[in-house]
Amino acid sequence: MSKPILEIKNLRKSFGGVNAVSGVNLTVKEKETLAIIGPNGAGKTTFYNLLSGRMVPSGGSILLNGQDITGLPPHKVSRMGISRSFQINNIFTDFTVRENVEVALTALHKQSRRWYNFASNNRQIQEEAEKILERLALKDLAHQRAGTISYGDKRLLEIAVVLATAPSIVLLDEPTAGMTPEETRKVINLIHNLSSTGEYTFLITEHDMEVVFSVADRIMVMHRGSPLVIGEPEEVRQNPEVRVAYLGEELEEEQSA
Ligand SMILES: Nc1ncnc2c1ncn2[C@@H]1O[C@H](COP(=O)(O)OP(=O)(O)OP(=O)(O)O)[C@@H](O)[C@H]1O
Ligand SMILES: [Mg+2]
CATH class of the missing domain: 3.40.50.300 (P-loop containing nucleotide triphosphate hydrolases)
Structure with a gap:
């Protein structure tokens, strides 16, 4: 420090x-x-x-x-x-927990021009999403629709989406x-x-x-x-x-x- x-x-x-x-x-x-x-x-x-x-x-x-x-x-x-946690309604409720993180990662990769090849980057995005979901104890919920998870887990997903922007x-x-x-x-x-x-x-x-x-x-x-x-x-x-x-x-x- x-x-x-x-x-x-x-x-x-x-x-x-x-x-x-x-x-x-x-x-x-x-x-x-x-x-x-x-x-x-x-x-x-x-x-x-x-x-x-x-x-x-x-x-x-x-x-x-x-x-x-x-x-x-x-x-x-x-x-x-500098990334801040947003309100829950910024989460795509019809997407799965995992897809929400992947969307944020995709946006980041496009923006940083590291988006050369969809196939290989897609793999990379899946791995990154996996890592973030694991860190926020959301792995077991990865395939559930975001709209259906508990309030506490939605707030964790919010943080997961923030971390996906690599702040x-x-x-x-x-x-x-x-x-x-x-x-x-x-x-x-x-x-x-x-x-x-x-x-x-x-x-x-x-x-x-x-x-x-x-x-x-x-x-x-x-x-x-x-x-x-x-x-x-x-x-x-x-x-x-x-x-x-x-x-x-x-x-x-x-x-x-
Ligand atoms: N957009 C605004 N227009 C006018 N006054 C505002 C605005 N936002 C905040 N204030 C005023 O500025 C002061 C600080 O408010 P702020 O919301 O930053 O406090 P806070 O520490 O976050 O409070 P809380 O713990 O209740 O969330 C308050 O007097 C508030 O009424
Ligand atoms: Mg306040």
């Missing part, structure tokens, strides 16, 4: 008078798993939207491997190696949202396994603290648009300001209940 893969400087986004992201400075190290946490409205999703090119920043810069990608559209950002940075947006505790534990294990391959850098936004503390190498706590603290899990757990930020959230919930 050494070289910076992402260098984010004074990144800002405002909507009218609301400063959703108000000065994020962050260096993401190659191959680390960085969790982004914070109360509702802290700016996590907006930060993701800036990174993936869905929104143009109001100010600041994003360097990917030293290259300025600030304000580039999503397809360019994705081609440069260097994977943005996971609440990967365990809506899952049962059992599915959540499965996802935690899979993310562990994926990060131990040393192929990916993960950014994960997540509300489930069990997930955060078991997968993250570092944690960025966002509060009102900027980082309250960026550090290793233990350091973050002990931080009094973090406790107050979360306690604040709990008090608000109690008041509105």
